[in-house]
Amino acid sequence: MLDKNKMLAAAQEQTGLGDFGDEAFHEPLERLIHALNSEAKLNDFGQLRAQMTIDSGLVNRLKIVDYLKQNPDVEQQEISRPVFIVGLPRTGTTALHHMLNQDETNRTLRLWEAQSPVPPPETATYHCDPRIAQQVESVALTETFLPGFLNRHLIDAEAPDECYMLFNREFMSVEYSAMFHIPSYANWLYEQLGLRDCYRSHRRQLQLLQYRHPGSWVLKAPFHQLGLRQILHYYPDAIIVQTHRAPLSFVASGCSFSEFLRRSSSDAVDRQQIGRDWMAMLAIYTRTFEADRAALESTYPGQFLDIKHDDFVADPWPAIEAIYAARGRPLSHSGRAAMTRWLEQNPKGKHGRHQYRLEDYGISQTEVADLFGDYILRYELSLG
Known part of the structure; x- marks a missing residue:
């Protein structure tokens, strides 16, 4: 069984630090641990994985709080015109993120x-920091324990990743609900993520990371759909990029990836339950974001962009140029050349193709059509 007090003490002992900062993290951590202990049906690897994920969050939280106390000027860092890619899972967000990363x-x-x-990365050693080699080993270990993971989800030590790890330190993260069946925590998280002050911590961590290696942020995570109001509160000049795809093209794919993650951590995985969980998540993401966007878009003119997956695959340049135009800066020749090289090296299908079936997860096309009917009409999409 996971024990909160033991994990807190272990993190303090490991770091020699005692201050976890704002105490608001205790409630989500307690809810997470309760759900993992009572609902997730963890096997030995799942128990280890959950323990390591929480331990990492606690250790990093202690280090971040300490660094900010020692370096208060970090929070004076400006963050200007960040891009948030907020499309639903499996709608092309990763390709867009990786392409923009080439600049x-x-x-x-x-x-x-x-x-x-x-400590925060520094420009002089950004591409040779010893933490890179450590992460390379960690990625290789992931593939060892989860064979086939890298064919399903593009990760690399030096590649851009989603923002979920920044939220892990608040214990308000969808990573947990993706890896484990923890419905009480997931349902609470979906309701609370946009209401709590998680994006204050998110901003502080970005300020820390850019402290000695500045740049123009391009961020990505589907769960940002739940936090639009918070994003625009802490980043009022943010550019919000929403990717779109025919729903039948991504619903079963998402279920399959969730199944893959959960099977490594539990010997009691129910595909039908995964289907219900995934549809519930998509419903709250879509309804929350669409309602908030409708309420806020007129207040933030020119800050919302839409990119259709099929259009991007056919010709990505109009989308790329629209993002740069929204930020008020040109795409440089060197940036375009680097993106062109990346496109040539990463053709569609490079990492293989996978077949997914809705019926494997107890989902019908009618249910998908009912969930996404208004969304399809608004963005002029097909069902798939």
Whole structure:
């Protein structure tokens, strides 16, 4: 069984630090641990994985709080015109993020620095920081324990990653609900993520990461759909990029990836339950974001962009140029050349193709059509 007090004490002993900062993290941590102990049906590897994920969050939280106390000027860092890619899972967000990452003036959240942000990276050693080699080993270990993971989800120590790790330190993260069946925590999280002050911590961590290696942030995570109001509160000049795809093209794919993650951590995985969980998540993401966007878009003119997956695959340049135009800066020749090289090296289908079936997860096309009917009409999409 996971024990909160033991984990808090272990993190303090490991770091020699005692201050976890704002005490608001205790409630989500307690809810997470309760759900993992009572609902997730963890096997031995799942128990280890949950323990390590929480331990990492606690250790990094202690280090971040300490660094900010020692360096109060970090919070004076300006963050200007960040891009938030907020499309639903499996709608092309990763390809867009990786393509924008090729421009060296863009600042993305690399996996190695997201995993270990203290001390903050420095420009002089950004591409040879010893934490990169450590993360390379960690990625290889992931593939060892989860064979086939890298064919399903593109990760690399020096590649851009999602923002979930920044939220892990608040214990308000969808990573947990993706890896484990923890419905009580997931349902609470979906209601609370946009209401709590998680994006204050998110901003502080970005300020820390850019402290000695500045740049123009390009960030990505589907769960940002739940936090639009908070994003625009803490980043009022943010550019919000929503990717779109025919729903039948991504619903079963998402279920399959969730199944893959959960099977490694539990010997009692129910495909039908995964289908219900995934549809519930998509419903709250879509309804929350669409309602908030409708309420806020007129207040933030020119800050919302839409990119259709099929259009982007056919010709990505109009979308790329629209993002740069929204930020008020040109795409440089060197940036375009780097993106062109990346496109040539990463053709569609490079990492293989996978077949997914809705019926494997107890989902019908009618249910998908009912959930996404208004969305399809608004963005002129097909069902799939």
